[in-house]
Amino acid sequence: MRALFNFLVKHNDWFLFLLLEGISLVLIVRFNNYQSATFFTSAGSMAGSVYSMFMDANRYFHLKTENDGLLAQNVALTRELSQLKEQLTELRNSETLLNDSLVKSIDSGYRFLTANIINNSLNSVNNFITLNKGSDDGVRPEMGVFNSDGIVGVVYLTSKNRSIVIPLLNSKSSISCRVKGSESFCSLSWDGGDTRYSNLIDLPRYAQFEKGDTVVTSGFSSIFPGDLPVGTVERIEDSADGMFYTVRVKLFVDFSRLTSVFIVGNDDYEEQSQLEQEITKILK
Amino acid sequence: MHSFLNRLKNFAILAAAQVLLFNHIHLFGYATAYIYLLFILKMPRFATRNEQMLWAFALGLIVDMFGNTPGINAAAATMLAFMRNYILAMFIPNGMTEDFVPGTKVLRWGAYISYAAISITLFCIVLFMLELFTLTRPMHLAIGVAGSTLLTLLFVTVIESFNKGSR
Numbered sequence: 001m002r003a004l005f006n007f008l009v010k011h012n013d014w015f016l017f018l019l020l021e022g023i024s025l026v027l028i029v030r031f032n033n034y035q036s037a038t039f040f041t042s043a044g045s046m047a048g049s050v051y052s053m054f055m056d057a058n059r060y061f062h063l064k065t066e067n068d069g070l071l072a073q074n075v076a077l078t079r080e081l082s083q084l085k086e087q088l089t090e091l092r093n094s095e096t097l098l099n100d101s102l103v104k105s106i107d108s109g110y111r112f113l114t115a116n117i118i119n120n121s122l123n124s125v126n127n128f129i130t131l132n133k134g135s136d137d138g139v140r141p142e143m144g145v146f147n148s149d150g151i152v153g154v155v156y157l158t159s160k161n162r163s164i165v166i167p168l169l170n171s172k173s174s175i176s177c178r179v180k181g182s183e184s185f186c187s188l189s190w191d192g193g194d195t196r197y198s199n200l201i202d203l204p205r206y207a208q209f210e211k212g213d214t215v216v217t218s219g220f221s222s223i224f225p226g227d228l229p230v231g232t233v234e235r236i237e238d239s240a241d242g243m244f245y246t247v248r249v250k251l252f253v254d255f256s257r258l259t260s261v262f263i264v265g266n267d268d269y270e271e272q273s274q275l276e277q278e279i280t281k282i283l284k
Numbered sequence: 285m286h287s288f289l290n291r292l293k294n295f296a297i298l299a300a301a302q303v304l305l306f307n308h309i310h311l312f313g314y315a316t317a318y319i320y321l322l323f324i325l326k327m328p329r330f331a332t333r334n335e336q337m338l339w340a341f342a343l344g345l346i347v348d349m350f351g352n353t354p355g356i357n358a359a360a361a362t363m364l365a366f367m368r369n370y371i372l373a374m375f376i377p378n379g380m381t382e383d384f385v386p387g388t389k390v391l392r393w394g395a396y397i398s399y400a401a402i403s404i405t406l407f408c409i410v411l412f413m414l415e416l417f418t419l420t421r422p423m424h425l426a427i428g429v430a431g432s433t434l435l436t437l438l439f440v441t442v443i444e445s446f447n448k449g450s451r
Contacts, residue, residue, distance in 0.1 A: 013333040013366075020341045020362045027348070027355030028414060047303075047349045054304060121351060123310035124415060125424065128352040164352065192424050193314070 048162045051118040052132060059116065062259045073148040110225055113138060113263040115145075118162070120258055125192040126172060127255075129153060129165040133263065139163045142273070143265040144224040150252035151175065151217060151228050152261055168198050168230075169255055176218040177230055179209040179247075185218040188230065188249065195255050198231065200247040202239065209233060215249050222266045222273075291339070298323045299343060303350035306439075314424075315431030317439045320347060321407060324365050325400055325440070329376070330383045333369060340365035353415065360411040364403055371406075375399045388444055400440050401433070408433045 008015070059066075115137075119130040133139050135158045143155040145165050153167035154175070166173050169190050177200060178185040184207040190198045200215065213233045219226020235248035266272075302320040310316050324340050344361030348354050372386060375395040384390045386399060408429045416425055 013337070016334050016337055017362065017366045020337055021359055024341075024344075024355040024359035024362065027358070030354070051350070119350070119352075121307065123307070123314075123316045124351075124353065126415070130352075 048118065048130065048159075051130060055116065055118040055132075059259055062257070065257070066259055069148045111138070111265045113265075114260060115139070115163075115263055116260045117258050120167075120255065122169065122195050122255055125170075127167055127169045128156070129167050129258070131155075131163045131165060131261070131263070132161070134158045134161040134163050136160050138265075139263055140265070142223055143263050144228075145261050145263050146224070146228055147253060147258065147261045149254070150230050151224060152253055152255075152258065154223055155263065167255060168251060168253070169195050175224070175230075176221045177215050178218045179203075179207065179233065180214040180216050180227075182207045182209050185220060186244075188215070196251060197234065198249050198251055200249055201244070203245040203247055205243070205245060207245065211236065215247075224264065225266075294323060294326075295339070295343060299346050302347050307347075307351055311431065311435060314427050315435045317435045318404070318407065318411075318432065319436065319439050319443075321361070321364065321404060321436060322440060322443065324361065324368060325403060326385055326387070327365075327368065328383050328385050329369075329372065333366065336365040336368060337362050356411060356414045359414055360407050363410050364407045367406060368403060371402050372399060374402075387447070396444065397437070397441065401437055404436045404440070405429070405433050408436070 113133060115131040115133040117129055118132050119128075121127045121129075129145075129152070131139070131145075139155060139158050141155050141157055145152040145155060145167075151168070153165045153170070153173060156164045156166045158164075168175065168188065171190060171192065174187045174189050176185055177188045179200075184204045186200050186203040188198055188200055211233050215230040215233065217224040217226055217228045217230060229252050231249040231251040233247055234250045237246045237248070238244075239246045298320040302318070306317045306319045320343055323343055324336065327336050327339075340361040341358050344358035345355075347357040347361075351357070375391055375398060377391070377395075380390075386396065388396050391399070412425050412428045412432075416428075
């Protein structure tokens with residue numbers, strides 16, 4: 001007994017070492033868990049408030065570029081609105097069956113919120129973005145995030161006043177996309193490295209497209225509406241097994257200059273995901 | 285007591301510099317400078333191992349909280365603090381018995397840089413291995429470790445030469 005006690009005292013630094021490393025490992029493992037507490041992250045109260053303070057100051061330096069982007073988007077949207085109005089009047093006049101379903105799709109569906117970015121990492125394989133809106137503002141996990149250039153990522157977890165986004169630049173990110181003009185869809189995923197590029201993997205070989213084509217969201221996941229811009233096709237390669245194409249995509253969004261974003265949520269999303277989960281359970 | 289407050293001040297400065305500035309600089313998308321390691325490198329020779337590990341763990345945890353990497357920096361920094369005395373022992377001149385803060389005032393440049401280089405390499409290897417836990421991309425690991433080690437070492441050298449000049 002005495003020998004054991006002496007042993008413990010003599011090697012107390014080893015035990016402290018194991019204890020501290022143990023705590024670290026628990027934190028590492030727990031953060032991968034979806035339901036993990038947000039305290040030890042930038043959405044937690046401590047780190048979050050410091051970041052908010054610095055970002056408020058930082059935002060002033062980007063106001064000009066931000067304004068230019070919004071102005072350009074405003075012009076584009078106004079033009080699109082007038083076009084859609086024209087089309088709507090035409091359709092109303094034509095009295096087809098299409099009329100009903102068109103009006104329905106405009107009414108149903110997506111809610112939009114705006115948020116500012118208070119922290120943004122680029123230097124890891126699993127990057128995260130922190131936003132200044134949380135569950136109190138109506139943000140919930142699995143909402144889509146985009147800005148005037150294109151899509152940015154998906155909300156991962158929320159605290160009361162802040163939320164963490166998994167951007168396209170995260171190896172866990174996977175977003176359903178398609179090349180504009182072709183019907184076949186596939187997922188966009190990032191493998192680290194250059195923050196300007198990402199990859200479309202497992203694109204069927206019968207898909208018709210070429211370099212320079214635009215990549216857009218497919219709209220199948222119901223996180224994002226369809227046809228939001230993602231990037232352009234930069235390079236086309238064969239996948240390792242030769243059954244598919246792997247496409248290098250140049251992203252529209254410049255992640256190093258993000259300041260504010262839009263968050264989009266589908267009111268029907270929960271219903272859809274519940275249905276999808278049920279069918280997975282049945283098939284198991 | 286005075287030395288404790290002094291240490292707390294350095295702790296705060298390095299933590300702030302790391303999370304607000306250096307975490308946002310990434311050369312070529314791979315290399316990041318882990319400047320907060322200076323805190324561990326500059327621990328006095330006779331600081332106890334427990335003391336070093338507790339400071340390193342706290343500092344790593346704060347960097348983690350701001351970088352959304354819970355546990356990763358804490359684990360790597362604790363590992364470095366645990367090993368530091370062994371690494372430093374290799375470069376202490378013969379016959380040196382008194383306490384000192386590692387730096388070029390006491391050690392030769394070559395010895396100090398080697399001490400820093402071994403420490404930083406060890407830290408980066410542990411850090412990137414934990415970070416890439418789920419990924420099997422050995423090239424990313426190698427480039428990340430080499431890039432970050434060199435960049436951190438560059439900053440450590442620059443800061444050391446400024447420190448020396450001001451004295």
